[in-house]
Amino acid sequence: xxxxxxxxxxxxxxxxxxxxxxxxxxxxDLSTDLPDGQTTVIxxxxxxxxxxxxxxxxxxxxxxxxxxLLDGQEIATLPSRQVARTLGLxxxxxxxxDGVSVVDLVGRGRHPHQGAFRRWSRGDEAAVAQALxxxxxxxVADRLVDELSGGQRQRVWIALALAQQTxxxxxxxxxxxxxxxxxxxxxxxxxxxxxxxxxxxxxxxxDLNLAARYAGHLVAMRDGRIVAAGPPRxxxxxxxxxxxxxxxxxxxxxxxxATPMVIPLGRRxxxxxxxxxx
Numbered sequence: 001x002x003x004x005x006x007x008x009x010x011x012x013x014x015x016x017x018x019x020x021x022x023x024x025x026x027x028x029d030l031s032t033d034l035p036d037g038q039t040t041v042i043x044x045x046x047x048x049x050x051x052x053x054x055x056x057x058x059x060x061x062x063x064x065x066x067x068x069l070l071d072g073q074e075i076a077t078l079p080s081r082q083v084a085r086t087l088g089l090x091x092x093x094x095x096x097x098d099g100v101s102v103v104d105l106v107g108r109g110r111h112p113h114q115g116a117f118r119r120w121s122r123g124d125e126a127a128v129a130q131a132l133x134x135x136x137x138x139x140v141a142d143r144l145v146d147e148l149s150g151g152q153r154q155r156v157w158i159a160l161a162l163a164q165q166t167x168x169x170x171x172x173x174x175x176x177x178x179x180x181x182x183x184x185x186x187x188x189x190x191x192x193x194x195x196x197x198x199x200x201x202x203x204x205x206x207d208l209n210l211a212a213r214y215a216g217h218l219v220a221m222r223d224g225r226i227v228a229a230g231p232p233r234x235x236x237x238x239x240x241x242x243x244x245x246x247x248x249x250x251x252x253x254x255x256x257x258a259t260p261m262v263i264p265l266g267r268r269x270x271x272x273x274x275x276x277x278x
Contacts, residue, residue: 010034011200012057012168017066019056026052027224029066039194039201041211044221045245050204051092054172057202058089084112088166092173094157096145102156103141106131109163131163134189150177158186162193171203187214212236212259220244236260
């Protein structure tokens with residue numbers, strides 16, 4: 001039994017890592033340990049480096065400095081198949097191949113488990129069927145992905161990531177294109193996956209209140225650096241919201257989950273507040 005006072009070392013860490021595009025730095029000297037078996041949510045304003053950091057962790061972007069370690073080894077040095085068996089990714093804007101059906105696309109999540117002497121198995125079929133069922137896409141399994149709505153396509157891509165059955169799952173804005181009801185369904189699904197299988201989940205979200213509800217560990221970024229990290233109750237404060245987003249707010253306790261809830265105070269909100277209190 002794990003001693004909570006001495007948690008196991010994090011499997012995915014960054015050490016003074018710098019990432020960018022065309023010699024333009026976006027993430028600078030960033031170090032963080034992502035807790036195993038928890039859901040980590042990365043938040044911050046647009047262009048603060050959230051997605052860039054996730055791309056680096058997924059080995060889609062090579063660091064210009066520092067290192068990203070998976071199980072103690074630099075991820076850039078590991079064989080691609082080994083990484084794909086350990087770490088699944090849902091990118092922000094996945095590109096769907098032309099003319100592919102839902103079940104065929106989700107089935108591609110099983111490719112890392114194939115090999116010269118291992119072909120498609122009943123286990124692969126079961127993994128795909130379970131992923132389709134969990135994401136409520138089994139009724140569209142035979143349709144072309146191009147024919148689906150944006151929300152349906154997003155759930156199909158999440159199904160692909162689930163079919164991969166990795167211990168680590170990285171998701172960049174998994175609730176994109178989804179209405180509020182489906183956002184909650186997807187996040188509940190990921191929470192169930194984390195609880196039932198102990199899957200370590202790292203995702204980027206824009207909605208601070210959803211982040212606070214579903215994160216065990218929260219990372220707040222600004223200008224390519226980490227401003228605060230820890231439990232949501234410690235990270236989401238009025239000062240931190242102002243520091244990260246340049247926005248005045250009130251942070252209260254969510255009456256349903258007892259997690260922090262951010263109420264933005266725009267210019268009109270402040271005016272109405274001043275009128276009521278005058």
